Amino acid sequence: MEAMIFAAGLGTRLQSETADKPKALVEVGGKPLIRHAIEKVVNAGATKVVVNVHHFAELVSDYLKSEDWGVDVLISDETGRLLETGGGLKKAAPLFSGNDPILIYNVDILSDLDLKQVQKTHLENESLATLVVRERETSRYLKFDNEMQLSGWINKKTGETKVSRPEAFSASRELAFSGIHIVQPEIFLNVPAEERFSIIDWYLELAKTKTIKGYFDQSKLWMDVGKPAELEAARREFKV
Numbered sequence: 001m002e003a004m005i006f007a008a009g010l011g012t013r014l015q016s017e018t019a020d021k022p023k024a025l026v027e028v029g030g031k032p033l034i035r036h037a038i039e040k041v042v043n044a045g046a047t048k049v050v051v052n053v054h055h056f057a058e059l060v061s062d063y064l065k066s067e068d069w070g071v072d073v074l075i076s077d078e079t080g081r082l083l084e085t086g087g088g089l090k091k092a093a094p095l096f097s098g099n100d101p102i103l104i105y106n107v108d109i110l111s112d113l114d115l116k117q118v119q120k121t122h123l124e125n126e127s128l129a130t131l132v133v134r135e136r137e138t139s140r141y142l143k144f145d146n147e148m149q150l151s152g153w154i155n156k157k158t159g160e161t162k163v164s165r166p167e168a169f170s171a172s173r174e175l176a177f178s179g180i181h182i183v184q185p186e187i188f189l190n191v192p193a194e195e196r197f198s199i200i201d202w203y204l205e206l207a208k209t210k211t212i213k214g215y216f217d218q219s220k221l222w223m224d225v226g227k228p229a230e231l232e233a234a235r236r237e238f239k240v
Contacts, residue, residue: 001044001045001046001047001100001101001102001103001119001182002046002047002048002049002050002096002097002100002101002102002103003041003042003044003046003048003049003050003102003103003104003105004049004050004051004052004076004088004089004092004096004102004103004104004105005034005037005038005041005049005050005051005052005104005105005106005107006052006085006088006104006105006106006107006179007022007023007024007034007037007051007052007053007060007107008052008053008054008055008057008078008082008083008088009023009054009055009082009107009108009226010023010054010055010082011023011026011055011108011226013226013227013228014026014226014227014228014231015228017228017231018055020056021056021059022053022055022056022057022059022060023055023107023108023226024051024053024060024063024107025056025059025060025063026225026231028110028225028231028234028235028238029234029235029238029239030238032063033107033108033110033225034051034060034063034064034107035067036110037105037106037107037109038051038069038073040105040111040115041103041105041115042069042070042071043115044103044115044116044119045115045116045119046071046103047071047072047100048071048072048073048074048096048097049069049071049072049073049074050073050074050075050076050092050095050096051064051073051074051075051076052075052076052077052078052083052088052091052092053075053076053077053078053079054078054079054082057077057078057079060075061075074095076088076091076092076095078091081195081196082196083195083196084196084197084198084199085198085199085200086192086196086197086198086199086200086201086202087194087195087196087197088199089102089104089183089199090188090191090192090195090197091195093188093191096185097185098185099185100185101119101122101123101182101183101184101185102182102183102184102185103115103118103119103180103181103182104180104181104182104183104199105179105180106179106180106224108179108224108225108226109178109179109180109222109223109224109225110221110222110223110225110234110237110238111178111180111217111219111221111222111223112219112220112221112222113132113178113180113217113219113222114219115180118130118132118180118182118215119182121215122182122213122215125211125213126211127182127184127211127212127213128183128184128186128187128206128210128211128212129181129182129183129184129187129203129206129210129212129213130181130182130183130212130213130214130215131150131177131178131181131203131212131213131214131215132177132178132179132180132181132214132215132217133175133176133177133178133214133215133216133217134175134176134178134216134217134218134222135175135176136176136222137176138156138176139155139156139157140153140154140155140156140176140177141153141154141156141174141175141176142174142175142176142177142200142214143168143169143172143173143174143175144172144173144175144213144214145165145168145171145172145173147213148213148214148215148216149165149168149207149211149212149213149214150164150165150203150204150207150212150213150214151163151164151165151168151169151172151207152164152165152169152172152204152207153200153204154174162201162204164204164205164207164208164212165207165208175214175216177200178217178222179224180217181199187206190206190210192205221237223237
């Protein structure tokens with residue numbers, strides 16, 4: 001397994017925390033979020049890690065190069081243009097071997113989820129992509145049928161929907177995406193032509209004809225520390 005960490009975001013919601021550094025270098029429990037993420041995916045078996053960079057890209061690159069991670073850590077440079085999640089993965093494609101599943105992990109996620117179990121389930125299901133989801137309150141939900149096949153998406157605030165499988169959509173379960181996913185390298189055979197696009201929209205399109213599954217995460221710890229309140233809660237949780 002190889003891994004990609006999405007670390008190119010502007011981190012604007014963290015305000016003063018990211019005025020002089022990128023979100024990836026914001027610290028929780030005495031170490032930067034990028035270290036938490038790399039250690040998490042390497043402990044799960046990743047043999048190579050690709051990190052995309054944009055905001056304060058040089059600071060992230062310098063930090064990554066200054067440490068011995070035990071595996072190759074490569075940089076996908078988006079300093080010219082932020083490519084969103086789908087475009088970021090597309091740009092990074094040449095850095096992967098083309099043979100192994102790719103574990104994708106958002107840099108602002110802290111979790112005690114067993115990623116090895118996610119990979120095992122992903123391979124057993126012969127999925128093109130597996131999206132980790134949870135029951136939590138949010139405004140946007142992915143929808144899954146009884147076999148956890150992705151059937152669509154809904155925005156609860158606006159009522160907007162995106163339907164992948166009309167026959168299953170209305171009865172499908174609504175679950176929140178956790179910012180953790182695994183894809184097979186074959187996904188690049190069906191990549192959109194655009195340079196910049198959302199990976200969720202890509203999954204929703206693929207789900208019309210491909211196996212795109214959800215993995216229901218019931219682990220105790222999951223935190224999105226991309227907002228000030230959540231960041232402070234994480235610092236209390238990981239206090240050193």
